[in-house]
Structures are given as structure tokens and as C-alpha cells.
Amino acid sequence: MKSLTFLLLILLVLLILGNVQAQSKPVLINCGSDSSTDVDGRRWVGDSHPDGSNFTLTLPGAIAPTPEADGEEVYGDLYKTARVFNASSSYKFSVPAGSYFLRLHFSQLFTNLSAKESVFDVTANGLKLVSMFNVPGEIYWRNSKINSTSNIIVKEYLLNVTSGKLEIEFAPDAGSFAFINAMEVVPVPGNSIFDSVNKVGGIGLKGPFNLGGSGIETMYRVCVGGGKIERKEDPRLWRNWDSDEHFIFSLNAAHAIGNSSNISYASSDDSTSAPLRLYETARVTTENFVVDKKFNVSWRFNIDPDFDYLVRLHFCELEYDKAEQRKFKIYINSKTAAVNYDVFARAGGKNKAFHEDFLDAASSQTDTLWVQLGSESSAGAVAGDALLNGMEIFKVSRNGNLGHPTMRIGGIGGGTVKPKRSPMWVIIGAAAGLVIFISIAAAVYFCCYLRWKKTASDNKTKDNQLGCWPLSLHGATAMATNARASPTLRTAGTFGSCRMGRQFSIAEIKTATMNFDESLVIGVGGFGKVYKGEMEGGTMVAIKRGHAQSQQGVKEFETEIEMLSRLRHRHLVSLIGYCDEQNEMILVYEHMANGTLRSHLYGSDLPALTWKQRLEICIGAARGLHYLHTGLERGIIHRDVKTTNILLDDNFVAKMADFGISKDGPPLDHTHVSTAVKGSFGYLDPEYFRRQQLTQSSDVYSFGVVLFEVLCARPVINPTLPRDQINLAEWALKWQRQKLLETIIDPQLDGNYTLKSVKQLSEIAEKCLADEGRNRPSMGEVLWHLESALQLHQGHLQSASGDDLLGPEPKISDASANIGCIEEVEECTHADCQDADGEAVDVKIEVPC
Secondary structure (H helix, E strand, O other), X not given: OHHHHHHHHXXXXXXXXXXXXXXXXXXXXXXXXXXXXXXXXXXXXXOOOOOOOOEEEEOOOEEOOOEOOOOOHHHHHHHXXXXXXXXXXXXXXXXXXXXXXXXXXXXXXXXXXXHHHOOEEEEEOOEXXXXXXXXXXXXXXXXXXXXXXXXXXXXXXXXXXXXXXXXXXXXXXXXXXXXXXXXXXXXXXXXXXXXXXXXXXXXXOEEEOOOOOOEEEEEEEEEOOOOOEOHHHOOOOOOOEEEHHHOEOOHHHEEEEXXXXXXXXXXXXXXXXXXXXXXXXEEEEOOOOOOOOOOEEEEEEEOOOOOEEEEEEEEOOOOOOOOOOEOEEEEEOOEEEEEEEOHHHHHOOOOEEEEEEEEEEOOOOOOEEEEEEEXXXXXXXXXXXXXXXXXXXXXXXXXXXXXXXOOOOOOOOOOOOOOOOOOHHHHHHHHHHHHHHHHHHHHHHHHHHHHHHHHHHHHHHHXXXXXXXOOOOOOOOOOOXXXXXXXXXXXXXXXXXXXXXXXXXXXXXXXXXXXXXXXXXXXXXXXXXXXXXXXXXXXXXXXXXXOOOOHHHHHHHHHHHHHHHHOOOOOEOOEEEEEOHHHOOEEEEEOOOOOEOHHHOOOOOOOXXXXXXXXXXXXXXXHHHHHHHHOOOOOEEOOOOOHXXXXXXXXXXXXXXXXXXXXXXXXXXXXXXXXXXXXXXXXXOHHXXXXXXXXXXXXXXXXXXXXXHHHHOOOOEOOOOOHHHOEHHHHHHHHHHOOOHHHHOOHHHOOOOOHHHHHHHHHXXXXXXXXXXXXXXXXXXXXXXXXXXHHHHHHHHOOOOOOOOOXXXXXXXXXXXXXXXXXXXXXXXXXXXXXXXXXXXXXXOOOOO
């Protein structure tokens, strides 16, 4: 009797275990079908006849659409049918408690229904997964991000089921319908896919992460350096991994490496985090053309604002066999997530795969997430290059919601158009409002145009008096005053009407430079050497000779001529002419006797500039930039504002130079110019870098850095200083916001300045460095504040009661009058070398400090 009871107990236990095991298997549903099908080696059950499967379906209203095509790839058969709902309907699953991947498959391939008219919500156990969801809009948005033409999209969620029941509800919008092609409910092994996460911004701070009743949406899953990984290559959880080439900011910033043997997981807990195939490839930062390796490799992802994001990074050291050989920094959204990160040490060896999780919050104004790896300045590390094998980005639900409130329909990046017909009164009101808006805008534009015409006329008269004059856009008769002495100069004509100034013969250039005598070299830049030359009649010029066979130089050569042919202003360096004979690229400028502004601030033995001189130089440069931004219909964006591109003539009059990478401003109906990021270290507008959208405010940001450089007389990037002082802009802003900026003012001024004047300059510099371009002043506003600062200073100089003026203005020596260069050569005694040779470089990103 006891034996029989014992056997019955064993059978009962086996039966229970078998039932649990059966229920723990994935549930795969072929929606809208009355039969099961085998796809990708798995059995998908038709929801019309579940055949005893552990789910039920409520169908208040449903129809079966006709597919337009068979779908794509291995999932083609799943898209031959779909379940369509014209009223709220739900699937109910009986599943063991635990974590599950829920995947919803959608296609827009219908003939008797238009998926564009479909708008619906989906919830799971009360958690809203999508809100106002439109499949074609989502597919369009997704394809634009990963350069795809797919007509299929799979939405994936991680859910924690505690009650043993999972209900998926589809709720169509009024007058619309909902649909689904296929569905997966895949159990995730273990208690939780997340145990603890690193808090971004809190170095070394880890905390537990409990999914609880919340949910997570998989936004991106990326294989770094190894191309796409198909679902069938991840047989445990059937995940899809996209190539990182769609998201990396610059492919030149890192190169791919690989190792397909001896890869294993660092611990058994990592075995389900990703397939081993992911860890066989990686990207490491590229060393070529990197100055002190102060570049980051960066990936950019579009996200929904106002959510928390979990970023999972996958690592496996494929090159080094010892600890301390590779260390780097990790940044997420420009915030430090980890420092001194040693993959080998954390994994416990080479070829050991593991992952690290980070948590960060996106504000309501943030729609982009950046993941960046940067070099680590460590004396013990052999290599400072960074390494990454893969990454995943998950959106965490907030207040029971994962759905973004707007639909991504009709354009990239999300729109707010809701495909519902508006009531007639709304249409009438919108039309009336539009008419009123257009009328007001036209009136304002007309008034501004009349005012601009008057101002332009006044400025033209004033500028002609000051020594600047406009050039016709056609013909080639105008020339700089200091070139008129040469009777042998010929009129330009070989390059068309857009080129102005004079075309020199190569013989004239060689005569002026004594056949390019090296003793006459006054500067070396990325374009080439700059020679001091003397033309017939004794006119001194600066002659810039481009490198032979330099393709980048050709583009800059063309741009420089084009820009300066359209511009003449007292505070812009004048282009006298050019030479293009015998495959030469030579530009001839007016000679600037006192060289660059930077040479008078630091790095040379020249006497220090007085505070008045500094203000006047900044005002001159600001006038030049203001003219660039407003002098033509669209304006011109300089794009490389820095102290080596502000030149000083024999009277210390400032003039902007180097227009090789300048750009025409946006048309009237555009807000920016979309272009690849170019600029110089330390001066680059962070918003321009993030969005690749160039505006005039990008010049304003760079000029703000120049103002602090003038005030503090130090390099904008100096890695030899303590960490909080490396970046001049960040360091100066910290002191400015504490109202203690006078503590870091150039000591060579020796107190000979007016505190009110310094405050005026520093406040406008702070506004120039606002994170968002819309919050920065225009160059006209900057100019007004600088002129006000000069008036404050001069007023105190003339007043005997100027208590905060500690001494008289020292006179500057004439010893600098022999300086003559248009692009200064500066020896870098430290690792800053921030484009000191005048070359504009393609910037990937500067390491955040």
C-alpha cells in the first residue's frame, strides 16, 4: 500500500512538472489563421483554432484582410494573415509567474484594408504598450533610422507576470481599427533579466533594479562591428540584432576587430544575455590622425522623451591578455557612466563575455540618446583605446505607460498628426488663424525689409568711409587698395564670374616670395605654408600656398575664394587675388603685421594686451561676424571661429580670417543647414555636434569661448591641468556662475581693468555658451554688450572716482610690429594642440570633462 502511494506521488509530481514545463515553452501565434504553421523551425498556432493551447481570444468584431504579398525573410508565412479588430478585443494567456518577452508582429501589406487608417492602443495587464499607434508611420520612422526598406515591424517588450495571467488588449481609435499579424510570448530564464544597474553620473554607484509591475520596451539591439545578427542566430530567445553602422556617428572613429574562437561567458548568469556570436566582433577606437587620442567613438539613437532608459553594454576583450592594458571611459548622454573601465579585469580574462547595465533619465526636451567611449589618461595603461561588442537600449515604463503620446506618421523623427477628421469648426478656425498669421507675418516682413534697406544703405556709406566696400557678384574689376600698386596684375577670368580680386601669374608669386624662400615662411597650416611677400611697388602681402594634390585643400581653396569674393568689410581679411597656374593653389591676402590674437594672449614673448585693447579686438571680431551673418540675404556661417583666425593689423585692428569651411546660412524657410560636423577642438558648438545642424548660433558659441580665452589668456583645452580645469569653457562658466570670475582673470592684466566692464563681457560670454542655440544671443546683441563694456571701461578711465580701477592702462610696446603671419605656427608643449596650425578638422567629439 505504501509503495502504491509512493508511486502515485511520483506520478503526480512528474505530471505537475511536465505541465509547468509545457507552460514555460514559448507561445507562438499566427494571428488571423485557422491552422498552425512551421516558420523558422518553430510551430506557430493559428488563433482561430488554438487546439488546446493556453490562450483564449475574445472577438467582439473581427475580419480577415487579404495580404498583398507573402512578407519577407523567414517570417513570410506569418504575414499571409492578420487578426483585425473594429472594437476592443484581447488575448488571454495562462502562464507561470516570471519574466517574458512579448513580441508583436505588424505588416502594412493589405489590399482590402489601408493600414494607414489604422490607429489603436495596446495594453498588457493594464500597462499601455503603444498609444495612438500607426503601423506605416512606425515602419517609416524605423526604416529611416536603420536605412531599411522593410514592410514589417516587430515591437518587443519585457514584462513581469506575477498573477499567472497575461492579457493583451487591442483598442482601436473611434472610427478606426486595430490589427496584429503574429505574436510571441517567450519566457526569460532566471528570476530577472536585470539585477542591478549603474546610475549614470554617479561613478561607482550601483543600485538594484526591480521590474515589478512595470514594463520595458526594447528600443534598439545592436551588434557592434559585426553586421546584423538574425533571429535564428539567437536560438535561445530569438532576438534580432541590427548593425551599428546605422547609428555610429563616424565610422572613421573606430575600426572593427574579430575573433571567432575560444569565446565563452564570464559567468553562467551571462549565458542568456546575448548569443556568443555577438562577442566575436567589436570596435576599438582608431588611432590614426588623433591628437593625444582626445576623440570619442559615439553612437546616436533617437528615443522618446520623458522616459528612463536602461543601456546594456556588452564586452569581451579580444586583443589583450593582461589587466591594465586597456582602460577607457563610458559616457551616456554626455554624462560620465564609468571611468578606468578595464574589460579584461572585469571579465576575469581574455575572450570572456559579459555585460554592464546603466540607467539614465531623458527629459521632456530630449529625443536623442548618445553612447560614447573615450580614452583614459592612465599611466599604467598600455592602450587608451576603447572597446565595445554590442549594446541594447530599453525604455522603462513611467506611470504605467510605455506609449509615446504622438504618432510617427508622415516623416522622420515623429509627427503629431492624428489621422482623424477634424470637426468643421476646427478646420474653419485653423484656416482663419492661418490667414491671420500669414497677414501679420507679411506685414512684419515688409516693415523689417524697409528697415533693413535703410540700415544697409547707412552701413554701406559708413563702411566705405572706414575702408570696406561691396563687390559686384559679376565681373572682376574690384580690388583691394593695397594691390593697386602692382601694374602687372591681370584681371581674373578663368574661373567664371564668381571669382573676384586678381589672378596672379606664378612668375609674379615666385618673384614676391623669392621663389618660395623658406626664410619668408611666417606660418604653416593645414592648407599649406604662408609666405611674407612683397609685390611690385613695395606692397606687403601674405601668400598662402596650398599643398600639392590635396583634395581637401582644393575644396577649401574654392570656398575661400568664393566667400571672400562676395565679402568686403573692415573687419574681414581682404583677399587680394589668387594663382592657379601649374596646378598651384595660391591665395594672396593683405598682410596682417601683428599676427594672430592668440599669439598676444599666451604662448609667446609678446607684451600682454591691455584690457582696452582686448575689448576693441573683440568688438572688431564681433563686427566682422555680425557682417557675415547679416550682410547677405542668407548670411554666412564662419564655422571655425577661434583666436588663431582673428588676425591683427599694424594698428591692432581685428579681422576675421580663414573661410575654408564656411557655409552659406539657411534659406528663409529653413532654420539650419544640415552638414557634417567640422570645427576646432574646444570651440565646437555641442548642439551642432549632436544634431549635425549648423546655425549662426554655432558661431556665437565659438565666439563665447574666444571671449573667455581673451579674459583668462589660456588654451581652451589643456590636458595637463586638473580634470575640472581642462576645458576652458566649463571651467570659466563654473567660476562665472559663482560670481568669482575675477579670480581666474589673466594675471598679466595686473588689476588694470574695470570690474563692471569685466562683468559685462563675462555675462555675454556665458549667454553665448548656452546649451541650446535658441537661448544664445545674436552677434548683434553680443556686439552691443561688448561696446557697452568698452564704454564702461573708458568712463572709469576718465573718472577720478573709479574706485575699482586699480591702476593706469599700461602702454603696449611696438616690439610686436615685426610680427607678420596669417596662420600662426604654435609649438605644442602639451597635448592640447587644438588645431594650432590653423587647420579645420573633422571633429568626432571632445572627451567630456
